[in-house]
Amino acid sequence: MSRTQTHDLTTHETDLDQLDRDELAAAAEQYARTVQESYADSPIAGVELARIDWKASSQLCRSGAYCETELDDPPAHTIVLSYPGYRAWGWDRMTGVIRHELAHVVVNEQFGDEVRPHGPEFRDVAESLDAPMRGEEPIPYRYKLFCRRCGSMTDGLYQASDRTRNPWNYTSPCCQAPLQVETGEGWR
Ligand SMILES: [Zn+2]
Numbered sequence: 001m002s003r004t005q006t007h008d009l010t011t012h013e014t015d016l017d018q019l020d021r022d023e024l025a026a027a028a029e030q031y032a033r034t035v036q037e038s039y040a041d042s043p044i045a046g047v048e049l050a051r052i053d054w055k056a057s058s059q060l061c062r063s064g065a066y067c068e069t070e071l072d073d074p075p076a077h078t079i080v081l082s083y084p085g086y087r088a089w090g091w092d093r094m095t096g097v098i099r100h101e102l103a104h105v106v107v108n109e110q111f112g113d114e115v116r117p118h119g120p121e122f123r124d125v126a127e128s129l130d131a132p133m134r135g136e137e138p139i140p141y142r143y144k145l146f147c148r149r150c151g152s153m154t155d156g157l158y159q160a161s162d163r164t165r166n167p168w169n170y171t172s173p174c175c176q177a178p179l180q181v182e183t184g185e186g187w188r
């Protein structure tokens with residue numbers, strides 16, 4: 001995992017792969033400003049970044065992030081980043097997710113809910129930001145629980161718990177056999 005700080009945040013002393021939740025939200029807000037400067041030809045340049053509220057959530061695991069827009073005048077956006085996603089993927093990959101969400105901001109402001117979330121309008125804006133088309137894929141599990149008898153996966157978890165520490169004390173729904181645990185890929 002690269003630790004080079006290519007995005008010129010003012011948090012020069014901070015390791016960008018070791019941020020806590022609040023720091024992640026702050027780093028994303030700061031990164032959005034550098035995106036606006038670096039992609040001056042993209043429609044992101046015309047967006048008032050102060051209208052975006054940045055959050056990081058420990059609960060959000062079904063996707064890497066999402067953007068909610070209230071179509072008031074002016075519109076207001078909330079971008080929620082998955083903290084488990086950040087832990088799984090690291091900062092560099094999250095910057096792609098952040099640009100993807102900024103593309104949603106642009107499209108939501110220009111078209112409201114009249115277009116599909118990842119339709120052609122979105123594709124154009126995402127391309128102008130070098131943003132991945134997929135920003136909402138599920139986070140890989142940190143722990144996977146398997147049935148010791150038949151081997152089927154019974155559950156996936158993002159955090160350690162008694163089930164991941166003492167899986168043999170729990171029984172599988174399929175065979176009523178003890179569980180075993182594997183640590184998922186992609187986590188450091
Ligand atoms: Zn999206």
Ligand SMILES: [Zn+2]
Pocket residue numbers: 147148149150151152172174175176177
């Ligand atoms: Zn089984």
